[in-house]
Amino acid sequence: MGNAAATPVLSARGLRKEYGKGEGLVRAVGGVDLDVGAGETVAIMGPSGCGKSTLLHLLGGLDRPSGGEVLLNGRRIDNTSENALARMRRTDVSYVFQSFHLMEELTAVENVELSALLAGRSPQAARRRAEELLDRLGLVGRSRFLPSALSGGQRQRVAVARALSNEPLVVLADEPTGNLDSAATLDVLHLFKDLHESGQTLVIVTHDARIAATADRMFSMRDGVLVDETRPTGAPGRLGALIGLED
Numbered sequence: 001m002g003n004a005a006a007t008p009v010l011s012a013r014g015l016r017k018e019y020g021k022g023e024g025l026v027r028a029v030g031g032v033d034l035d036v037g038a039g040e041t042v043a044i045m046g047p048s049g050c051g052k053s054t055l056l057h058l059l060g061g062l063d064r065p066s067g068g069e070v071l072l073n074g075r076r077i078d079n080t081s082e083n084a085l086a087r088m089r090r091t092d093v094s095y096v097f098q099s100f101h102l103m104e105e106l107t108a109v110e111n112v113e114l115s116a117l118l119a120g121r122s123p124q125a126a127r128r129r130a131e132e133l134l135d136r137l138g139l140v141g142r143s144r145f146l147p148s149a150l151s152g153g154q155r156q157r158v159a160v161a162r163a164l165s166n167e168p169l170v171v172l173a174d175e176p177t178g179n180l181d182s183a184a185t186l187d188v189l190h191l192f193k194d195l196h197e198s199g200q201t202l203v204i205v206t207h208d209a210r211i212a213a214t215a216d217r218m219f220s221m222r223d224g225v226l227v228d229e230t231r232p233t234g235a236p237g238r239l240g241a242l243i244g245l246e247d
């Protein structure tokens, strides 16, 4: 308690998730302790099936743990009511998925403003913020396009704009470049770098070492646990040189 400034935005304590039982029991997450501070970017890397998505779902309140605790700004969310959890997902936590999950029948700006509307913003404020975010993410002139008329990188930028439109405490991204070609990946890489620099708290699951290199801390996950923590040397300023991008 006491020092509010030191309270992590997101914490996990002994977090576990098992699926099935008996012979079929799968220990997807097997005891994770993690603190993510305000403005910090944390990357999680690890082989397929090691539990990364499951962990992210638990951290975002999309799924209930089998054991342990999740705290958002110091408050337990793992044992809270469905209603409180739903509210928390609308207002405090945003998700970016590998496959974008945009609503195909809504335009870019409608997709983006939706999460601000769900978080309780007025239609005018939601639209203003959505247009601002799309501009900021380099989608000027695309706000009235349907997702089908956008490239993969543009769709993912719309998905990130949507994730930001409710001004969440933390953005959780699960393989945000998993479905993108290399040009679009660089696009999204720049975007996460900018978000990091703007002070957004971020947890990114990624197979892409370049994305992980933008993080303050990087964890390796194996068989449901975080086994290794490193501080990537690719601080934002050096990253461009490191991966051959001009800044």
Ligand SMILES: Nc1ncnc2c1ncn2[C@@H]1O[C@H](COP(=O)(O)OP(=O)(O)OP(=O)(O)O)[C@@H](O)[C@H]1O
Pocket: 019, 020, 026, 027, 028, 046, 047, 048, 049, 050, 051, 052, 053, 054, 055
């Ligand atoms: N709903 C479920 N029911 C049963 N088992 C599940 C379920 N969801 C995940 N699992 C199992 O939990 C383990 C971890 O899965 P998870 O999706 O978290 O892995 P991941 O690290 O995200 O993998 P990938 O890199 O392929 O996305 C896997 O063995 C998976 O089969």
Ligand SMILES: [Mg+2]
Pocket: 052, 053, 054, 174
């Ligand atoms: Mg996954």
